[in-house]
Amino acid sequence: MTAGTMIAPAPIAQTRAGHVAEVLRSEFCKLRSVPSTFWTLSAAVASNVVIAALAAIFVPGHLSAQDEASTDGVRLSLAGVHLSQIAFGVLGALLITSEYGTGMIRATLAAVPQRRLVLTAKTTVFALSALIVGIGSSFAAYYAFQAFLPNNSLRSSIGDPGVLRAVIGGGLYLVALGLLGLGLGAIIRSSTGAIATLFGLLFVPSILISILPKSWQTTVGPYLPMNAGEQIYIAVHHEPNNLGAWTGFGVFCIYAAVALALGFVLINHRDA
């Protein structure tokens, strides 16, 4: 099958399922074959585990007896999520914006003109990869924290109420946040624009709400993306105004779903 040979007959049209499988394989190949994937995920795992270990070593010594009672040890062990979320968000956005930035998207869509299938495959491949790394690093962080604790004051067992859910939740939060990044990337198409919007959406509302009247803070505050999302990795809930673990996470997922749905609609209506 070289250039000089006679034309080979066109291959038999793929079945729908076979076509989907091919596009998924292609998108997984893309995800694993750029160094940015390795570096962002490594940075995420490192920040989850290292921050958990550092928190275990240094925090207990600074706590008064009163503080100890009100500190959620599980949440503290997942403090690295505050940093690793940046890596997951950036990776999700870059997954599509880097294709637009380099022109790769044209090669992609010339190979698979079914654009929504491309976006669906990207979403699936990213969600599965992020789920494995997110939950894995969340468990690693939890156990690293337990291992480095100097005493039993903040210790918990994975069997304690809410603990398993919170540890898995840390990973789920990272996946949903990455998907929000991917959705914004599909809408905005520029790397800087998508990343700035993502972190603007996460951090700016919390700052704005803090200068608004108290009634706003209790009514609107719980529904802000980060406030809602982080409930899933808190083992013991103290704040009465906040949403429940799964309700909060559900609200967070709605933000990601809306962004992805908008990207899904737009991708067929814009020139590549």
Place this chain on the structure above:
Amino acid sequence: MIEAVGLSKRYGAAVAVDDLSFTVPPGQVTGFLGPNGAGKSTTMRLILGLDAPTGGRVTVNGSPYVEYRRPLFEVGALLEARAMQGGRSAYNHLLCLALSNGIGRSRVDEVLDLVGLHGVARRRVGGFSLGMGQRLGIATALLGDPHVLLLDEPINGLDPEGVLWIRTLVKSLAAAGRTVFLSSHLMSEMAITADRLIIIGRGRLIADGTVAELLEGGSGSFVQVRSSEVDRLAQLLIARGAGVTHQSAGTLRVTGVTADVVGELSRANGLSLQELSTQQASLEQRYMELTGESVDFRAASDDLEPNRRAN
């Protein structure tokens, strides 16, 4: 076979492609020519379904591009500039695209061999020269061993050896019955490579035909004749209805009659000739003639003064 019917593309108020109709037949190299900004790349994107036309339609082998499920077997495209991510190796770039169309790893190795990139297959494409990037783009186009090839400015950035390689490649692809559609703004290259030419300017079709047909239509073909008795010859020619201009002392530029007529006329009247020849305008001149009206960007003065260029 590529067929465009009334194809138009507007970006806001700007018209990139304006009611363009043409056919690119199989078994030939069809050159797609036009000055920069004429709409060549936009037309290529419209064919590939990357941009949606604002009017008209374009089909590849009878179907719109977006209806193909494994389009790499149908159409191979080398897109303008680079359509690749710098962090990925050449091998993986090809593999990712191949997988989406169910093409195996062995074909990836084959096309890498074919374009001469085997030695650098594991290197990141970000470090590739312009020429290597072009070769990788061509490898991408050949992945599915397609019936139709769209190559947008394929010789850009290639060294003379690379240019020759492309020329040989596209000719052999066409000889095997494939449809080859090749864009360029260089007429000199097209004159050697293409069998047919489609010339556009400001998004509109200017000319469409074989290279010979395009040359015939030009004003550039004339008879050059040198004689010691040019004044007498000129009178005789004008009497025969020919257009005559004095080119230099003793030399006439004759249009409207063939060299045979000029020769006969001279012999019949006993005039001696020192030179008699038919001058064919080059394709380059014909191209300039055709597109002269539709160039968007041109230096204010065509002949830059040498002393201003020196600094």
